[in-house]
Amino acid sequence: MADRPARTAAESPRWLTEKEQSAWIGVALMLVELPSALDAQLERDSGINLFEYFVLSRLSMTEPDRTCRMSELRGLVGGSLSRLSNVVKRLEQRGFLRREPDPTDGRYTMAILTDAGMAMVVAAAPGHVAAVRELVIDSLTPDQLTALGAIGEQRMRERQADQRD
Amino acid sequence: MADRPARTAAESPRWLTEKEQSAWIGVALMLVELPSALDAQLERDSGINLFEYFVLSRLSMTEPDRTCRMSELRGLVGGSLSRLSNVVKRLEQRGFLRREPDPTDGRYTMAILTDAGMAMVVAAAPGHVAAVRELVIDSLTPDQLTALGAIGEQRMRERQADQRD
């Protein structure tokens, strides 16, 4: 993911410094391991995966009626619209949310959290939060948390610009 | 992924504070978006995905002979051994590495980077490094980089303990 290949002469993009490289390798490992670990906890304890939880959780926070257009929801959870569409279909089949065309403009689809979906989020949250604490938050110093928060915010801002699908 | 569900009374695990929550949502978004973005660049420019690149890259750094047991390599790249096995099989079929049983102990499999594999890493690295800079490193302050590095390192240490498969 990072790392210069042994050594080569000609091409010189700005290689990573030692410090950058070791930081990046750590991040890369985190990218590989964190999702699996959080997936495993949720799957085991609640029967849903991380992305499904994230979708339900974000939807549960939309005011005032836990309802949201697919394209807005995509903005809240990241990833592609087709991925979201697949996941939402699965969640609908399991009764955690339902979809309705937007009365205002039939091109939009509204995703609406059901009571069962809300119950699922409420039931799954404690275990998930505990895992997030254990694997990430509680191992950070206040300064690190601040830094991470800033990184995250920036990421969220950049995301606005993107388009996929 | 984080976030308390509206509000509930009884169960009180240590919920995330406002600050923790927004930091975590940012990280969660990063977990969703970064791999796709890096995957896309590598796939487009070099025909391999992020995890494949990571495997080849880490193998290219093993001294002195770019050779490594599967189980050691798994430690270098994270993830499960079966995932690694699948990826290595694909990379072998494409000629980027080969596998041989360890002469010392037939239970081990050695993964050996071929010249073609080395050439692939060398060719793919500049574009990948540029993407890593653009999407991560260059948008961080020195403090943030330090923090991220610390998180990563810790992750690497914890990983040692894990066992999967």
Next chain:
DNA sequence: TAAGATTGAGATGTCAATCTTT
């Protein structure tokens, strides 16, 4: 025609079961 959303085919990841060597 364009925007939003969905679908289907193919690639990849996961989990449990299996195989090989010790």
Next chain:
DNA sequence: AAAGATTGACATCTCAATCTTA
């Protein structure tokens, strides 16, 4: 029997093509 590695079945993600409404 145990360790290391692989396999196969199934779930999920991605990309391109399609469908619907405006």
